[in-house]
Amino acid sequence: MSSIQFLTRLSLPRLAYHRISAQNPGIVFLSGFMSSMNAEKAVALENFCRSAGYSYVRFDYTGCGSSEGNFKDCLLRDWKDDVLTVLDNLTTGPQILVGSSMGGWLMLLAGLERPERVAGMVGIATAADSFVTAFNQLPPEVRMEAAKMGEYKRPSKYIEGGMYTIQYNFVKEAEEHCLLQSSIDITCPVRLLHSMNDELVPWQTSLKVAEQLKSDDVDVILRKSGDHRMSRSDDLKLLITVVDDLVHKVTQKEPK
Structure with missing residues (x-):
């Protein structure tokens, strides 16, 4: 296991990360909402990269996990900026972004800014636009109450108590980063994995992402079983197989 380090930033909270420095293309893992760099997928990818000899970074967003900052104060743009900061300061050369849930949304936003x-x-389980979509599907009186109270709750079986709180300001700011209503100007190869049993982000979201991407090299892999996290042993094997295949595909395209 790599040791935890901290990326110091001028007047901004420090970001906690683990890094393996090896050959490129490197791999950067982007966690989901309220998750951390110690999630099973992040650690499984690190073990794969270590054995295969690839560079790898996993990190915690501002206010999450071991990073500094206040979670409640964070907006989606803050976490997008965290991703860009990690790309700019902790990696060199071509990278493959692996994004889980909200991390898949951030993956697309980062790809647009650092093509x-x-x-x-x-x-x-790419959660593009998901906070905004879910909020807009709430009854009008619930949305009005959220605007008045400044927050609202969503059910989740993944956290203690079964509910988590989302700040109203977070959702409103996230509207500025929605992608699915127009073409997504990303031309690199993209692989999208999703469980058809996902109870948080419908698998059709990955199909919509695939439709909107400019890239023609896009595959969507649906699993009939599993759940949103896709962290079972079979899910992890699939993830590693897909990442390994993509690394080889990208490497063949690199100039000799």
């Missing part, structure tokens, strides 16, 4: 750095993408 020259992102050689490929693997999304796991």
